[in-house]
Amino acid sequence: MFSLPTSGELVKMKFVPCEEADFSDVNFDHADAYTALINPETFDENYEVKFDEKTPDGAIGADLKYKKMMPDTIDLSLVFDSTGILQDDNSFGTNLLSTSTTESVPDQIKAFKKAMLEYQGGVHQPRYVVIYWGLTESSDVFKGRLTKLTLNHTLFHSDGTPIRTKAKITLKRSIDIKTQQDVKKDSSPDLTHIRIVKEGDTLPLMTSRIYGDPKYYLEVARVNRLTNFRKLEVGSEIVFPPIDKSVA
Numbered sequence: 001m002f003s004l005p006t007s008g009e010l011v012k013m014k015f016v017p018c019e020e021a022d023f024s025d026v027n028f029d030h031a032d033a034y035t036a037l038i039n040p041e042t043f044d045e046n047y048e049v050k051f052d053e054k055t056p057d058g059a060i061g062a063d064l065k066y067k068k069m070m071p072d073t074i075d076l077s078l079v080f081d082s083t084g085i086l087q088d089d090n091s092f093g094t095n096l097l098s099t100s101t102t103e104s105v106p107d108q109i110k111a112f113k114k115a116m117l118e119y120q121g122g123v124h125q126p127r128y129v130v131i132y133w134g135l136t137e138s139s140d141v142f143k144g145r146l147t148k149l150t151l152n153h154t155l156f157h158s159d160g161t162p163i164r165t166k167a168k169i170t171l172k173r174s175i176d177i178k179t180q181q182d183v184k185k186d187s188s189p190d191l192t193h194i195r196i197v198k199e200g201d202t203l204p205l206m207t208s209r210i211y212g213d214p215k216y217y218l219e220v221a222r223v224n225r226l227t228n229f230r231k232l233e234v235g236s237e238i239v240f241p242p243i244d245k246s247v248a
Contacts, residue, residue, distance in 0.1 A: 011039075014133070015130075016130045019120055030115075032118070034114075034115040042076075043075065043076035043141075045074050046075065050068045071172050073144075074171050075168070081164045082104050105153075105165050129144065129171070151166075193210055194238070197233060202232065211243055219241075
């Protein structure tokens with residue numbers, strides 16, 4: 001069971017490492033989990049869809065054809081601090097204030113990097129990470145991997161040791177192969193699909209839903225031996241075979 005804070009406590013963002021690609025081994029109480037000293041004031045979620053934007057000569061625009069969905073990412077900032085004066089510093093925003101710590105900034109950074117970047121010899125790659133920020137077992141914000149860490153050291157001891165560091169962090173969502181395949185089964189043009197005709201359906205429309213382009217409807221009509229594909233019988237089954245778009 002997760003050791004979650006009780007209602008009324010300040011909920012800290014927590015970074016929990018795991019080794020399995022499907023996150024099946026995630027443990028909220030992992031010994032190397034890192035809890036933020038100061039919660040981020042905001043974090044950015046980024047989504048990107050790739051389209052084929054080829055435009056024929058003489059055209060005035062492009063009919064964007066879907067290619068793929070890129071893994072979404074998040075960007076956030078954290079503060080590592082050992083000045084002991086965070087509660088008096090309003091530069092981070094009121095929701096960022098936190099109790100101070102005696103742990104040095106280099107040690108805080110080391111603990112964070114251990115959770116996020118430690119190389120796992122058994123699998124020959126860095127860890128996966130789950131970010132939690134909430135009071136329930138389903139309060140995970142993100143599952144993925146750290147792809148970029150930038151440390152900006154802003155305050156120092158007289159010996160040059162940093163006593164305040166701001167970190168910019170980018171993480172990319174990771175989805176294991178099995179989950180990708182499970183999702184793909186319901187939508188991939190590379191697999192056979194069977195659909196039930198509903199009121200208002202046309203063959204070009206149904207074909208467009210499966211393949212992202214209605215131009216393959218004649219091939220679908222041939223496979224289903226439809227003599228009158230302009231008038232589909234409601235309730236009938238239509239088989240949509242795999243289509244090789246590179247030669248279709």
